[in-house]
Amino acid sequence: MIFYWSLILALSMLLYVLLDGFDLGVGMLFGLTRDETRRRHMLAAVSPLWDGNETWLIVAGVVLWGAFSAAYSLLVSAFYVPVVLMLAGLIFRGVAFEFRGRARRTRAIWNLGFVVGSVVAAFMQGAMVGALAKGLPIVDGRFDGDVMTWCSPFSMLCGLALCTGYALLGASWVVKKCEGDARDAAYRAIPPLLVAVLVLLAVLFFHALYENLAILHRWLDRPYLFIVPFVALVSIGGTLAGIRRRRDNQPFLMIVVLFICAYAMLAISFWPYMVPFSLTITQAAGPHASLAFMFWGAGLFVYPLMLIYTVYSYNVFKGKIDPTSGHY
Amino acid sequence: MDTTALLLSRLQFAFTVSFHIIFPSFTIGLAAWLTVLEALHLITRRPAYRRVFDFWLKIFGIAFGMGVVSGIVLAFEFGTNWSELSRLSGPIQGLLLSYETFTAFMLEASFFGVLLFGKNKVRPGFYLFSTAMVALGTTLSAFWIMVNNSWMQYPVGYVIQGGIYVPDDWLKIIFSPVVWVRFPHMLLAAYVTGAFCVAATGAWYTLRGMCPAEARIMLRMGLLLGAILVPVQLLFGHLVGDYVHRYQPIKFATIEARWHDEQPASEVLLAWPDAAREKNDYAISVPVLGSLIGSMTLDSKEVGLTNFPRSERPPIVMTFFAFRVMVGCGLLMLLVAWGGTLLSLKKRLLQRRGVLWAVFLCFPLPFIATLTGWFTAEIGRQPWTVYGLLRTADALTPFLTPRAAAGSLLVFCATYIFIFVFGTYYIYKLLKGGPAQDLLLPPPAALPNRPLSLAAGLQSTDEMAREVHK
Numbered sequence: 001m002i003f004y005w006s007l008i009l010a011l012s013m014l015l016y017v018l019l020d021g022f023d024l025g026v027g028m029l030f031g032l033t034r035d036e037t038r039r040r041h042m043l044a045a046v047s048p049l050w051d052g053n054e055t056w057l058i059v060a061g062v063v064l065w066g067a068f069s070a071a072y073s074l075l076v077s078a079f080y081v082p083v084v085l086m087l088a089g090l091i092f093r094g095v096a097f098e099f100r101g102r103a104r105r106t107r108a109i110w111n112l113g114f115v116v117g118s119v120v121a122a123f124m125q126g127a128m129v130g131a132l133a134k135g136l137p138i139v140d141g142r143f144d145g146d147v148m149t150w151c152s153p154f155s156m157l158c159g160l161a162l163c164t165g166y167a168l169l170g171a172s173w174v175v176k177k178c179e180g181d182a183r184d185a186a187y188r189a190i191p192p193l194l195v196a197v198l199v200l201l202a203v204l205f206f207h208a209l210y211e212n213l214a215i216l217h218r219w220l221d222r223p224y225l226f227i228v229p230f231v232a233l234v235s236i237g238g239t240l241a242g243i244r245r246r247r248d249n250q251p252f253l254m255i256v257v258l259f260i261c262a263y264a265m266l267a268i269s270f271w272p273y274m275v276p277f278s279l280t281i282t283q284a285a286g287p288h289a290s291l292a293f294m295f296w297g298a299g300l301f302v303y304p305l306m307l308i309y310t311v312y313s314y315n316v317f318k319g320k321i322d323p324t325s326g327h328y
Numbered sequence: 329m330d331t332t333a334l335l336l337s338r339l340q341f342a343f344t345v346s347f348h349i350i351f352p353s354f355t356i357g358l359a360a361w362l363t364v365l366e367a368l369h370l371i372t373r374r375p376a377y378r379r380v381f382d383f384w385l386k387i388f389g390i391a392f393g394m395g396v397v398s399g400i401v402l403a404f405e406f407g408t409n410w411s412e413l414s415r416l417s418g419p420i421q422g423l424l425l426s427y428e429t430f431t432a433f434m435l436e437a438s439f440f441g442v443l444l445f446g447k448n449k450v451r452p453g454f455y456l457f458s459t460a461m462v463a464l465g466t467t468l469s470a471f472w473i474m475v476n477n478s479w480m481q482y483p484v485g486y487v488i489q490g491g492i493y494v495p496d497d498w499l500k501i502i503f504s505p506v507v508w509v510r511f512p513h514m515l516l517a518a519y520v521t522g523a524f525c526v527a528a529t530g531a532w533y534t535l536r537g538m539c540p541a542e543a544r545i546m547l548r549m550g551l552l553l554g555a556i557l558v559p560v561q562l563l564f565g566h567l568v569g570d571y572v573h574r575y576q577p578i579k580f581a582t583i584e585a586r587w588h589d590e591q592p593a594s595e596v597l598l599a600w601p602d603a604a605r606e607k608n609d610y611a612i613s614v615p616v617l618g619s620l621i622g623s624m625t626l627d628s629k630e631v632g633l634t635n636f637p638r639s640e641r642p643p644i645v646m647t648f649f650a651f652r653v654m655v656g657c658g659l660l661m662l663l664v665a666w667g668g669t670l671l672s673l674k675k676r677l678l679q680r681r682g683v684l685w686a687v688f689l690c691f692p693l694p695f696i697a698t699l700t701g702w703f704t705a706e707i708g709r710q711p712w713t714v715y716g717l718l719r720t721a722d723a724l725t726p727f728l729t730p731r732a733a734a735g736s737l738l739v740f741c742a743t744y745i746f747i748f749v750f751g752t753y754y755i756y757k758l759l760k761g762g763p764a765q766d767l768l769l770p771p772p773a774a775l776p777n778r779p780l781s782l783a784a785g786l787q788s789t790d791e792m793a794r795e796v797h798k
Contacts, residue, residue: 054400058429061403066426069418076407076414077725083408084736087401088743094397095747143411147732287494290419294426302430 001291005067006281008303012063014263015310016056018169018256023050025170027093027118028163029189030111038182039111044321045177047097052313054090059306066294070141071274071284075128078136078143079150082124089124093117122166123159127151130158133208133266138278154207161200168193169259172239172252177321183248190243190251194236201262208269214277215269225268232261334724336733337409340740342706344401346699347744351395353698356470356515357522358388359463361553366459370452376541383542383763384526385443387755392440394751396432401740403429409733413713413723417493420486420501421476428472435465467515474511475502480714481705482506482575493717506575509567510705516561517701521694523557524661526550527668528691529759531684542763548672551687554665562658566621572708573622576715579708581633582644583651584618585611593618593630598652601644606634642710650703657697664690 023046030042065072076083092113100110131150138144171193174186209216219225235257242250270276274284285291362384369377403425406414414422442450442458450458485500486493495501527550533543573580585601585608586593595617599608619628633641668687671677677684709715713723 055433058400058403059433062422062426062429065403065407065414065418065422067422069415069422072407072418072422073411073413073415076404077409077411077728080408080725080728080732080736083404084739087404088739091397091400091743091747095750143727146727147729286419286422287489287492289495289498290423293495293498294423298426298430302433306430306433 001288001295002282002285004295004299005063005285005291008299009060009063009067010267012056012060014260016053016060017263018259019053019056019310020050021122021166021259022046022169022173022252023053024093024118024122025166025168026174027114027170028122028167029170029174029186030118031115032189033185035181038185041178041180041182041321042174043097043100045174045182048317049314050097051094052310054094057090067286067291068274068281068284069286071279074136074138074141074143074275074279075132078145079128079131080147082128082131082150086121086124086128089117089120091117093121119163122163126159126162126165127155129162129266130155130204133158133270133276134211135276136278138275141279141283154204157200157204157207161197161204164193164196164200165259165262168197169252169255172255175248176252179320187243187246190239194239198236212277218269228261228264228268232258232265235261330728330730331721332730333728333733334721336730336737337724337728338720340409340733340737341405343737344398344405344740344744346702347748348395348398348402349698349702350695351391351398352466352470353514353518353521353695354525355388355391355395356463356466356518357520358384358391358525359459359466360519361522361526361549362388363456363459363463364549366456370456376545379763380542380545383758387758389444390751390755390758394748397747398744408736409725409728410713410723411725413718416491416718416723417480417714420479420493420495423495424472424476424479424501428469428476431465431468431472435462435469439465470514470518471511474514475504475507477705478504478506478510481510481709482571483714483717493714506571509564509571513561513564513568513701516557516564517694517698520554520557520561520661521698523550523553523665524694525691527554527665528688531687532759533762534678535681535684535688539762544678547668547677547687551665551668551672551677554661555669558658558662558665562662565655565658569621576709577631578633578636578640579642579647580622581631581636582642582647582708583704584622584630585644585648586618586630586632587634588632589629589635590618590632591629592616592627593622595621599648601648603641603644639711642708647704647708650700650707654697654700654704657693657700661690661693661697 026042026046030039033039033042061072064075094117096110096114096117100107100114127150131152131154134152134154136143136145136149143149168190171186171189175183175190178186235254238254239251239258241247242254272280272282274281362381365377365381365384368374369381406421406425439458439461442455443462447455479501482504483493484504485495485497487496488494526546530543530546530548530550533539534547569580572583581587584593585596585599587606587608592615594613594615596608596611596613599611599613601608616626618630619625622628622630633644664686668677668683671680671683711719711721713720
């Protein structure tokens with residue numbers, strides 16, 4: 001039961017990172033251009049999907065609370081400031097989505113809200129992951145820091161890395177969904193973003209190794225795990241090949257694989273800890289009575305339904321966007 | 329634990345949750361009303377029912393979207409500000425709220441989509457079924473919230489293991505007697521809210537002389553529904569009072585502003601309770617009525633507040649007045665609903681502009697009643713968060729600083745006000761336009777889990793209309 005819910009939690013978070021990742025990324029790239037047509041195309045590429053993407057954040061949040069309440073109470077309170085800012089950012093960009101197209105005089109406000117909201121939300125998510133990986137001061141299963149403990153050079157760097165990563169994902173999504181000018185600009189943006197992401201990741205990885213050698217042993221003890229970084233390398237090659245041959249669908253697919261690899265590397269480095277290195281998944285898990293009750297309704301029926309629905313809605317909007325239709 | 333941070337956190341939760349409840353209490357009732365309309369349309373084949381349905385569906389969509397947006401914050405607030413509560417009661421509350429989220433998602437995912445986009449793609453019977461399922465979904469959502477809140481008011485079915493509240497009997501938690509009076513009370517509040525908003529809109533159109541057929545349907549149905557439901561609601565309110573009397577005697581004495589034991593007890597209708605001097609100023613009371621309301625007898629002894637130490641008592645002024653405002657709104661609504669229905673049965677309603685104005689101006693009453701009802705329940709529960717188990721002061725995140733709490737309070741206030749000014753403005757524009765405006769189509773690029781896009785679509789079609797008129 002514990003394993004099942006950790007799997008569900010991991011899947012929900014991964015889905016959130018991948019799905020909301022690309023639309024947050026598009027939000028950031030949006031700030032880099034002043035061209036109204038290009039902006040409209042970029043918006044059209046994500047507008048039917050962003051809201052459903054954000055649902056996965058809430059799903060991950062309530063699963064974390066329901067199934068792993070010890071971790072939820074510890075993490076969400078320790079990350080008071082980033083959580084509040086992330087929520088505000090998400091709300092602002094969400095509203096900006098809906099109202100921007102209608103506004104005339106106030107359009108500049110919505111543009112700003114859209115870009116800043118996306119950047120803040122993405123940065124805070126990265127910073128939280130960074131603070132978590134760095135390790136939180138925990139005594140007897142309770143957080144022993146203050147409201148600004150999350151803030152460190154390492155976590156800031158992680159925030160920056162995730163922003164860049166989301167922008168990369170966003171650029172490849174624009175390539176996949178758009179045509180013409182917007183696509184060409186996105187094609188040009190991918191290589192520098194990719195380089196930036198790789199440099200940041202390398203810095204972070206060596207920093208993490210330097211701080212905590214236990215992670216390194218875990219990798220050296222199980223050499224077969226190196227398949228993950230190998231797959232990551234292949235996907236980088238695939239991205240570049242896709243760009244060179246102008247295969248519009250390939251970069252996004254490859255970058256998704258790259259994200260999954262990064263996610264898996266994080267998971268492998270810290271398994272079985274939910275809060276490294278003080279709270280394991282088993283310790284964080286709620287009592288069996290709760291997990292079982294949740295399993296027989298929400299876990300067994302509703303969750304698969306949600307997955308099916310997500311696939312369905314992406315299917316409805318597959319292919320290139322048609323910027324002439326719709327209200328965007 | 330910092331007392332300023334505690335106060336700010338309580339303010340923040342009160343603000344966000346109060347803002348949130350406005351929208352669900354409206355949409356739950358509206359969904360049920362939409363089901364009735366669609367059923368009537370299927371039976372009678374009158375196109376006016378369909379027009380009224382289409383019109384209210386759009387308002388439902390926007391209100392639903394605002395409910396979703398404002399609800400996201402709540403899911404995380406338990407963790408940010410009340411980490412001790414979420415740690416101790418997570419195995420029970422976290423799970424009940426997971427069920428709520430999953431239920432809401434399932435509703436959005438499947439049937440709301442059919443409602444918005446499937447009118448011409450599915451058979452009428454299935455369309456009606458989808459409407460009913462959306463209504464069921466919003467109702468279930470409310471159900472889980474009420475189970476959760478009722479558990480906090482009257483914790484049952486749990487054991488304490490290592491300091492943590494572990495569920496040991498889900499049936500007891502879900503079928504707690506408190507749930508089954510408070511859930512109907514909330515549901516009826518939502519239905520009454522829907523009924524009065526619809527009736528008020530009908531009255532407004534009649535006063536402005538627009539859309540007569542649709543306005544008549546709204547006015548007649550809204551008032552009739554109100555006339556039936558408000559008395560039932562008063563009865564359930566009384567039953568809720570019974571549970572408070574039985575399980576939360578301190579809250580009951582606070583609502584009644586009864587300081588000392590009385591036998592038979594009088595009922596304080598109005599007063600200014602003074603907590604420091606433990607007495608009421610300017611009291612208007614009725615002898616014996618207190619025993620009658622409390623225990624349904626003429627000579628029962630009713631408990632007074634001075635039996636309990638001051639540290640166990642909730643803030644009396646807010647609890648006392650919140651309750652009276654709620655009851656006052658309820659009685660006013662009863663008067664308007666019965667008077668209006670009577671006139672409408674005699675076919676004289678449409679000529680009485682005074683009554684129409686009264687019906688129109690009534691629309692804030694159900695919202696005020698719902699909010700003050702919740703104030704009574706939640707402020708009256710203090711100083712406890714989980715009644716008798718966990719004090720609010722102990723539920724707070726231990727290391728929270730006043731600075732962080734003040735910052736988040738500001739951020740949320742600004743965000744909410746900003747968004748809701750726009751949301752309400754769009755609903756107002758829709759209402760003002762009325763059902764005749766057939767230009768309003770859902771935007772093609774909208775998905776059912778994105779109801780706010782309706783607001784956007786609305787204005788774009790507005791602009792289109794303007795372009796056309798040029």
